[in-house]
Amino acid sequence: MYVRTFGPPEAPAVLLLHGGGVAGWMWDPLRERLGDGLRLIVPDLPGHGGSSGEPYRSHDRTVRELAGLLARENPDGPAAVVGFSLGAQLAVLLAASRDDLVDRAVVVSAQAVPTPFPALTVGLVGATAGLARRRWFARLQAKELFVPESLMEDYVRTSAGISRRTLTAAVxxxxxxxVPAGWAGFPGRALVLAGERERGLMLDSARVLHGALPGSGLAVVGECGHGIPLQRPGWLAERLRAWL
Structure with a gap:
């Protein structure tokens, strides 16, 4: 995977995992507000951005690759993982399966209640995948994801580079x-976030993840939809600094 790192090597490590359809650049507004006291590890997940040459295949395969990345980039101790949407599911899986590598997890807008009739949804996504390469459609999608104008070109470029195989596999x-079985036994600290204006399915998912892990925190973020890191990066940075 294509990976960028920021901050001093000796600082506490934080792995930032982006959502589907975007790339590591989505963390730029948050990263700029977090300051210099952390070492941020920011990959582009398979099939996305700088890693678009290798398609997304499965969560399990990606978690294995992320575990290898953490072992290489943070060999001296466990790291915090912050994930959004698709990346939040990966954060849950990493925490559930590799608590030797992860001691804190922030789960932002992770779906954990399955969508009814998934095959129908995936088929529709596959049939319309070509629209993602059209600039007008990409800009419409970007607004749904709360991508600011300053990152619009990054989104348009990333969207055009995502293959149908990646899109259908990731979706x-x-x-x-x-919720994976190991999540209930995660011994570290966990915080689950969702936007108050997200779909009911997403709010239910946040409650399910929180309820499945005793001692985890839960916060519903006001005035936010499915886009907390881009809608309220200042608030999220402040919350993460205090929590981490």
């Missing part, structure tokens, strides 16, 4: 996701 994994 299929996302809408079928359920």
């Amino acid at each position: 299929g994994e996302n809408i079928r996701f359920t």
